[in-house]
Amino acid sequence: MAETIKLQFNIDGNNFVDAGAASGKVKKTLTQLGFDPAVIRRAAIAMYEGEINMVIHADGGVADVYIDSDKIRIVLSDKGPGIADVELAMKEGYSTASQEARDLGFGAGMGLPNMKNYTDEMTVNSKVGVGTTVEMIINC
Amino acid sequence: MKVKEVKALLDAVVETGEALMDMEVKTACGSDMMSDVLAFVKEEGLLLTGLVNPQVVRTAEMMDIKVIVFVRGKVPSAEMIELAEERGMVLMRTQMPMYVACGELYAAGLVPRK
Ligand SMILES: Nc1ncnc2c1ncn2[C@@H]1O[C@H](COP(=O)(O)OP(=O)(O)O)[C@@H](O)[C@H]1O
Numbered sequence: 001m002a003e004t005i006k007l008q009f010n011i012d013g014n015n016f017v018d019a020g021a022a023s024g025k026v027k028k029t030l031t032q033l034g035f036d037p038a039v040i041r042r043a044a045i046a047m048y049e050g051e052i053n054m055v056i057h058a059d060g061g062v063a064d065v066y067i068d069s070d071k072i073r074i075v076l077s078d079k080g081p082g083i084a085d086v087e088l089a090m091k092e093g094y095s096t097a098s099q100e101a102r103d104l105g106f107g108a109g110m111g112l113p114n115m116k117n118y119t120d121e122m123t124v125n126s127k128v129g130v131g132t133t134v135e136m137i138i139n140c
Numbered sequence: 141m142k143v144k145e146v147k148a149l150l151d152a153v154v155e156t157g158e159a160l161m162d163m164e165v166k167t168a169c170g171s172d173m174m175s176d177v178l179a180f181v182k183e184e185g186l187l188l189t190g191l192v193n194p195q196v197v198r199t200a201e202m203m204d205i206k207v208i209v210f211v212r213g214k215v216p217s218a219e220m221i222e223l224a225e226e227r228g229m230v231l232m233r234t235q236m237p238m239y240v241a242c243g244e245l246y247a248a249g250l251v252p253r254k
């Protein structure tokens with residue numbers, strides 16, 4: 001891979017059937033490119049958790065994925081409510097998820113910690129009332 | 141254990157993936173919380189769940205889980221069956237409750253690796 005492969009997805013905030021479709025497509029692309037299955041799994045899980053967060057907490061957003069042979073960079077941006085205390089949100093078990101999200105099997109407060117565990121670098125930039133951007137890097 | 145043995149032990153109905161009955165599964169987990177599956181499951185294998193929505197199939201896809209068994213008589217939707225079919229997964233359903241279904245598989249030797 002000489003040049004960075006760039007993928008962009010619009011994540012619909014009102015569509016719980018399609019939530020995760022972007023992560024699935026990234027997983028498929030990485031598989032076709034011949035990445036190590038362990039790397040693919042980490043990238044797919046981290047992006048999926050982030051994608052679900054944009055759907056259940058932020059009414060959707062945009063996912064940008066940059067694929068190089070030595071690293072995968074995933075940037076998730078939304079114009080949702082933002083996170084007042086990022087440090088608190090990063091704690092295992094902390095969740096403000098609605099009952100609706102919980103009924104769908106999410107809201108254990110494990111998403112952000114999980115995303116951090118599965119990636120090599122993660123930064124969360126968030127402003128209340130403006131939105132949230134999560135950037136994750138997986139080294140290959 | 142082969143998928144067809146799982147099917148027999150759980151007296152399950154196959155919704156999709158009939159062609160994959162000879163596939164081997166080495167481990168299993170049971171959960172209704174997809175968040176927990178994403179956080180704690182280390183190995184690809186089989187997922188038993190009482191939760192029925194498309195995100196169960198998506199979660200399995202990310203985790204490289206190839207076989208999903210719905211317990212307590214839950215029936216997957218046409219949408220879910222289609223998603224699973226496209227991904228080469230097996231969907232089955234059993235009348236057994238979660239505890240019994242897990243017990244049957246565990247007793248038959250489908251034990252998480254140490
Ligand atoms: N994109 C986002 N926009 C707004 N709030 C978010 C976003 N992502 C996460 N959060 C906040 O951080 C909390 C913890 O997120 P997470 O660890 O994924 O757990 P969960 O999604 O199960 O609640 C959420 O409950 C929510 O309050």
Ligand SMILES: [Mg+2]
Pocket residue numbers: 049052053106107109110111112
């Ligand atoms: Mg989450």
